[in-house]
Amino acid sequence: MAQLFFRYSTMNAGKSIELIKVAYNYEERGKHVLVLTSGLDDRYGKGVVRSRIGLSREAVAVEEDTDILDVFMMENYRQRIDCVLVDEAQFLKRHHVEELVEVVDSFDCPVICYGLKNDFSNQLFEGSYYLLVYADKIEEIKTICWCGRKATMVARVVDGRIVRTGDQIMIGGEEMYVSLCRKHYNEGRINGDF
Numbered sequence: 538m539a540q541l542f543f544r545y546s547t548m549n550a551g552k553s554i555e556l557i558k559v560a561y562n563y564e565e566r567g568k569h570v571l572v573l574t575s576g577l578d579d580r581y582g583k584g585v586v587r588s589r590i591g592l593s594r595e596a597v598a599v600e601e602d603t604d605i606l607d608v609f610m611m612e613n614y615r616q617r618i619d620c621v622l623v624d625e626a627q628f629l630k631r632h633h634v635e636e637l638v639e640v641v642d643s644f645d646c647p648v649i650c651y652g653l654k655n656d657f658s659n660q661l662f663e664g665s666y667y668l669l670v671y672a673d674k675i676e677e678i679k680t681i682c683w684c685g686r687k688a689t690m691v692a693r694v695v696d697g698r699i700v701r702t703g704d705q706i707m708i709g710g711e712e713m714y715v716s717l718c719r720k721h722y723n724e725g726r727i728n729g730d731f
């Protein structure tokens with residue numbers, strides 16, 4: 538039986554690198570993967586999974602009205618898909634997650650989703666919420682805070698300061714995101730300098 542996986546982490550944990558590695562491992566064995574990413578983040582052009590270390594690969598951009606089941610069935614008809622990989626899974630809508638469940642349950646095809654769990658104000662993203670509800674396996678990719686403790690929070694930083702209010706999704710702005718432990722998130726210390 539295929540399973541739905543949700544592999545979550547804070548920022549900069551190497552999720553995209555991991556996805557690219559898994560895709561490569563499948564393809565090396567002559568298998569076919571369908572790679573999806575959010576259409577929201579178009580900083581590097583739509584439909585690209587890009588990792589911080591420079592590796593990238595093409596992906597299908599998922600828009601709000603994309604029916605993932607349709608995309609899967611079309612690709613699977615052309616060529617049997619052995620695994621579906623999803624980057625930026627936090628940006629999925631509820632219906633997208635339910636479509637991925639159909640891919641797993643009706644087509645016996647494993648689906649591995651990579652994404653953030655909580656946003657900068659400690660709310661679950663919609664995609665993460667439903668992945669936590671539906672996933673067969675929930676796995677954490679660990680990152681550390683500057684202090685060495687496990688990072689569990691994502692801070693939005695503008696001009697060197699943590700910002701705790703604003704829209705959940707801001708793309709292409711001047712902000713940056715830092716992974717912190719809970720203590721340093723709450724204290725607002727983004728590094729050990731002060």
Ligand SMILES: [Zn+2]
Nearest residue numbers: 682684718721
């Ligand atoms: Zn810390």
